[in-house]
Amino acid sequence: MALASWRSPLARALHHNRSLTYSRYVQLATVRLNGQPANRTIVFRGFLNDTNQLRFITDSRSDKAEQVSQQPWGEACWYFPNTREQFRLLGILTIVSAAHADPALVKAQQLQWQELSDTARLQFAWSHPGKPRSDSDRFDPPSPDPVEPLPNFCLLLLDPIQVDHLELRGEPQNRHIYQRESSTESHEEWSVRSVNP
Amino acid sequence: MALASWRSPLARALHHNRSLTYSRYVQLATVRLNGQPANRTIVFRGFLNDTNQLRFITDSRSDKAEQVSQQPWGEACWYFPNTREQFRLLGILTIVSAAHADPALVKAQQLQWQELSDTARLQFAWSHPGKPRSDSDRFDPPSPDPVEPLPNFCLLLLDPIQVDHLELRGEPQNRHIYQRESSTESHEEWSVRSVNP
Numbered sequence: 001m002a003l004a005s006w007r008s009p010l011a012r013a014l015h016h017n018r019s020l021t022y023s024r025y026v027q028l029a030t031v032r033l034n035g036q037p038a039n040r041t042i043v044f045r046g047f048l049n050d051t052n053q054l055r056f057i058t059d060s061r062s063d064k065a066e067q068v069s070q071q072p073w074g075e076a077c078w079y080f081p082n083t084r085e086q087f088r089l090l091g092i093l094t095i096v097s098a099a100h101a102d103p104a105l106v107k108a109q110q111l112q113w114q115e116l117s118d119t120a121r122l123q124f125a126w127s128h129p130g131k132p133r134s135d136s137d138r139f140d141p142p143s144p145d146p147v148e149p150l151p152n153f154c155l156l157l158l159d160p161i162q163v164d165h166l167e168l169r170g171e172p173q174n175r176h177i178y179q180r181e182s183s184t185e186s187h188e189e190w191s192v193r194s195v196n197p
Numbered sequence: 198m199a200l201a202s203w204r205s206p207l208a209r210a211l212h213h214n215r216s217l218t219y220s221r222y223v224q225l226a227t228v229r230l231n232g233q234p235a236n237r238t239i240v241f242r243g244f245l246n247d248t249n250q251l252r253f254i255t256d257s258r259s260d261k262a263e264q265v266s267q268q269p270w271g272e273a274c275w276y277f278p279n280t281r282e283q284f285r286l287l288g289i290l291t292i293v294s295a296a297h298a299d300p301a302l303v304k305a306q307q308l309q310w311q312e313l314s315d316t317a318r319l320q321f322a323w324s325h326p327g328k329p330r331s332d333s334d335r336f337d338p339p340s341p342d343p344v345e346p347l348p349n350f351c352l353l354l355l356d357p358i359q360v361d362h363l364e365l366r367g368e369p370q371n372r373h374i375y376q377r378e379s380s381t382e383s384h385e386e387w388s389v390r391s392v393n394p
Contacts, residue, residue, distance in 0.1 A: 022276070025276060029235065031234050035232075036268075038226065038287075039224060041276045071234075073232075075233070075234050077224045129392075129393050130392050130393060194330040196326050196328050197323070
């Protein structure tokens with residue numbers, strides 16, 4: 001698939017902010033089961049193969065996994081400190097566990113697990129996130145298998161349909177909104193317009 | 198009003214990250230009119246007087262002003278890079294324009310305007326945010342009055358009812374959830390519990 005037009009400014013931002021580990025951290029907004037918004041920091045893991053879908057990881061026991069199954073829309077807000085620019089990526093979230101119906105996505109989920117550091121993998125062997133902490137909880141479990149994902153490990157995909165790019169450094173500021181106009185398996189059509197910041 | 202118990206770890210985080218301008222930037226999630234989540238970076242401006250409400254600013258012409266009038270719940274996600282910790286503050290948002298019914302809040306809105314830099318005030322004299330940009334749009338308007346706010350200037354308040362504090366540096370990690378149990382005009386009762394990260 002051809003890269004969407006917003007991929008080039010995003011790649012540039014990632015490059016110019018690569019000295020900061022946390023320039024790969026984004027804040028993901030979802031909607032809670034009761035209709036209230038939720039927001040948390042997650043780590044960008046790259047794009048899915050040759051698509052425009054962003055890869056993240058999550059635990060099937062987390063609140064966001066439950067939220068996404070009810071309301072699959074999410075907006076990632078990504079601020080780059082060095083270049084003072086922000087990308088807001090609105091799209092559909094997909095949670096990929098080993099039980100997902102699409103074998104290509106299950107393959108991607110396995111590869112994602114294998115790419116993780118030991119430390120990152122270990123978190124999926126921890127006690128149930130968000131539950132009351134007790135002394136019996138296990139935070140020093142044995143290292144999980146580096147090849148076969150633990151059952152609660154999920155790949156989280158964000159498939160953007162709108163990207164709002166704001167450059168605070170402009171004169172006065174620049175803001176572009178990219179919109180996906182159509183898409184097929186192999187091609188996406190994106191429009192871009194300049195709007196007031 | 199007594200400071201809520203989460204104010205002390207938050208003050209510590211602000212102190213230890215004060216070298217980074219952007220440690221005062223937070224991502225605010227709201228819900229769009231169509232039920233999808235929205236997320237953007239905003240600047241923390243301090244607390245409202247002796248309350249536990251966080252102050253931000255917004256333009257009455259922005260999407261978030263419209264979103265808040267329909268769904269007043271918001272969650273701010275605040276990541277502190279130096280200390281590797283995150284606060285998620287869930288609460289009710291209030292938009293305070295000059296027309297607000299509470300004179301004390303209108304007073305706070307005026308003071309907020311007067312505290313802003315000239316550059317920050319100027320943005321409220323810009324053309325309608327989010328509308329298509331055209332050459333006739335004004336981004337070099339005369340400086341607005343530093344005393345009397347422009348009519349589209351609003352104070353934005355977040356009154357938290359839950360604060361989720363995650364410390365990535367812990368062994369393994371520490372996570373505390375603060376919950377507001379009750380509140381009167383002069384007092385708030387907060388509980389805190391330790392949960393699995």
